[in-house]
Amino acid sequence: MKFKYFAYGSNMCSGRLRDRVPCEFITVAKLAGHQLRFHKLSEKDHSSKCDIFRTGDEAHTVWGVVYDIPVSEKAELDRFEGVRNGYEDLEVRITLPNGDQLSAQTYVADPDYIREGLAPYSWYKAYVQAGASEHGLPQQYVAEAIAPVNATKDPDPVREAKELGRLKNLKNAL
Numbered sequence: 001m002k003f004k005y006f007a008y009g010s011n012m013c014s015g016r017l018r019d020r021v022p023c024e025f026i027t028v029a030k031l032a033g034h035q036l037r038f039h040k041l042s043e044k045d046h047s048s049k050c051d052i053f054r055t056g057d058e059a060h061t062v063w064g065v066v067y068d069i070p071v072s073e074k075a076e077l078d079r080f081e082g083v084r085n086g087y088e089d090l091e092v093r094i095t096l097p098n099g100d101q102l103s104a105q106t107y108v109a110d111p112d113y114i115r116e117g118l119a120p121y122s123w124y125k126a127y128v129q130a131g132a133s134e135h136g137l138p139q140q141y142v143a144e145a146i147a148p149v150n151a152t153k154d155p156d157p158v159r160e161a162k163e164l165g166r167l168k169n170l171k172n173a174l
Helices: 014-018 071-081 122-134 139-146 157-173
Strands: 002-007 024-032 034-041 048-054 061-070 087-095 101-109
Touching (some): 002 024, 002 071, 014 061, 014 122, 048 101, 061 101, 071 087, 122 139
Antiparallel strands (some): 034 048, 087 101
């Protein structure tokens, strides 16, 4: 058995997600009534990570990628995503490019971990951009929701080099 997972941040990069759990790309989709925000505090590295912030305004939309993941891998994905440690899992109703609706699992920031004014590390933002490019998310969405986000250099040069190297290898594998 498999479940549908809606990725909107670094896990849109299929290689990054495959390094975590087995997955199969299904399609791109959008979630109405939400905005992509880089305001979730990471306790691991103290930078910001992505969140789908509920606005309730149907004009606000977050684009992402839908994957099939074996149900047996849900606990492992929860662990990577920090369930009960910054993120909570949530079932959402997403819209496919053809207009059909689909239920999928995703992750949202626990309100206790939301911090305005944080910046993602450049390598994290690069994963988000790589996933958006890999799956052809709408250019206007990328230009408005991802590109303008200010990123900062990781103060840990070893981690930064490791993540940028991993991303380069993933891109080369495509």
